Amino acid sequence: MKIKKNIATFLLLAMANLVIGFVSFFILPPKFFYDAATIAYDKGNEIGYLGSYPLTILFYKITGLRYLPFPVVGLIQFPILMYVLYKIGIPENFEKINVKNILIYMGIFMIAIFISMPSKEFLTFLYVVPIVFMCKNEEVSLKKAIIITVLMLLFFGAVYRPYYAFIPIIGGGMYAVSLISFKNKTIKTIFYGLLIAVFLSFSHGVIKGKYLSEISRNVVNDKRMGSSDANSIIISPVKTDTWYGEAIGIFYGFFTVNVPVNGLKHIFSPQIIVFIIWQLLLFYILLVRFSKCLKDRIRYSKELLVLLVIFSFFIVQGMFEPDLGTAVRHKIGIFPLIYFALYYESFRKELQ
Template identity: 55%
Template sequence: MKTKIKRNKAVFIGLFFCNLIIAFLTPYILPERYFNDTITIIFDKGHEIGWFGSYPFAIMFYKITGMRHFSFFVITLIQFPIVTYILYKIGVPSNFHKLNVKNGLVYVALLLTGIYMSMPTKEFITFVMFCTIPFIFKSNKKPRFKIIFSLILIACFSFFRPYYLLIPIFAIGMYVISFVKFENKTFSTIFYGLLIAIFLSLSHGVVRGEYISKLTRENYVMNKINKNNINTAIVSPISQDTWYGEAFGIVYGFMAVNVPIVEAIKHVLSPQVLAFVVWQLLIFYILFVRFSRCLKNRKQYQLELWILLILFAYFIVQGIFEPDLGTSIRHKIGLFPLIYFALYYENFRKEIQPSI
């Protein structure tokens, strides 16, 4: 008896094999600077190995698994099929074979995923951690349990990147704010989410003597710029030494990594950067429109609303910490299971519906 593969799954599998080939070629194509993190993870020259922090844990992970001794070919053959299978288990939309903007963005994301999974990388670990959230939301548990457990789990991920602890805080804050009647609830919810981020950063400045974004992004970027190791650096035009400079810097950072129009103007002669900008703008726009719809009908879209709250909370976190556009895109690939789930939530809703 012949097994017939549906067109949507055939395209998904076809993309996997095409991107797998590209992933195999990645080490021979990309410039050396793209492997800075990989070099740190493999050789651990700074003796950072440990259980807490992204670099220490990644070094420990690749040492324990022995994968740091594998060739990039073998690592690709392990990591990329795993993350692709995870997405496959989350679900392949019925219209995945049709060429449209949303599917096109996901095709590109799958390509980027293949590239980043072709080497020892922190994004593989992030991907595996955050893929748990869609599966929790697809489970038969009660909605309240799904939401609370997911937020607690994300907070626990802070052992890897401490700023993940901010995601539940911002998500809950925006959820509470969304009950206030604003003329434009979507913009207002995100705006007040940014205000929460600014308040936390300024509070950190009062207690510790240095603002969060200044301490992390600005100092890091200035050091990298001096070494010519960064191309699309996010540098606020106002110094973040003052409270108003820090506030502006966080908003500027949020716009730079999520609505990077200024970055496009700065790098108008760089096709690669422009491609990243277009991808990011379209992803943000689609998620923003979905967020707006969910806020208007929160009862019908309760779970989808929380997925989007988590994502936009993460986007705000990126506005505080991300040093450059390229890094922000790479980090988004780590959270791609959530983005993928949000983009195709309507396709998965029938599976989730019985538990609501």
């Protein structure tokens, strides 16, 4: 039986990156494995039923994966994620070299790097997959898809990663704003999404006494300042202990994470430059697709839902992400959504 070129390309990429994921343990510096070591060894006895580290540690203990060498964990996890992408679908012309396909090729490479070890992103990746399958399934109504997606994100925020609970709030606000007729709707929708994030942080500051970036990004970066791991940390140009400082910090964080032109200063760190180029191209293409879905929201209703989740996540990253490296790694957690958003037109053809 003859295998189609697009499927053959996907399988070759999967096999090649499986090897990369296996050997990465022997090549990458120790800092790449800090999280994995925390999860596997649990020296702080953090295991539990609430929170990203406790639940992830529990998962790897129950499955027995924590007792395996990291390269072996990679040999188990990576094929599972590739199978998930395969079930979502392999787009036509996947074998052709173009910007969109290259972004996915690079994304698969980064999956091999970041999830070839015990990882919170492995669980996040699997958790968001049902959203994609709901949006692909014509038998699932838009209303049902929205309700389930919102509940999933709120639940995930409540028990695993708190910032996911902000995604439905920001996404809902962005959708409401997009209903207003004005010029440059795409950019203004994202701008108002950022304002919603600022308002959420202000509200937290009023109630708890500290803004959101103060209790997340700043806490992490203050400990790393001056260390060898601090070369790509995100530091706001102004202190975020005032309302205007926090507002500037969120906008600065958003652009640093998603349009990281200021990261080009790391010219002598090729791995950072590669991530920056990937992020710039990804953001641009998703922005174009977001604009298309906003213009024809009836036809692309479910695609718009996915893109609202993605851009809300990007905005949330502006509040919480401590550095460029973790920003890319966390995007791998929502890679199924990105994959669907880049190829939704191809998937539509499959359903017709």
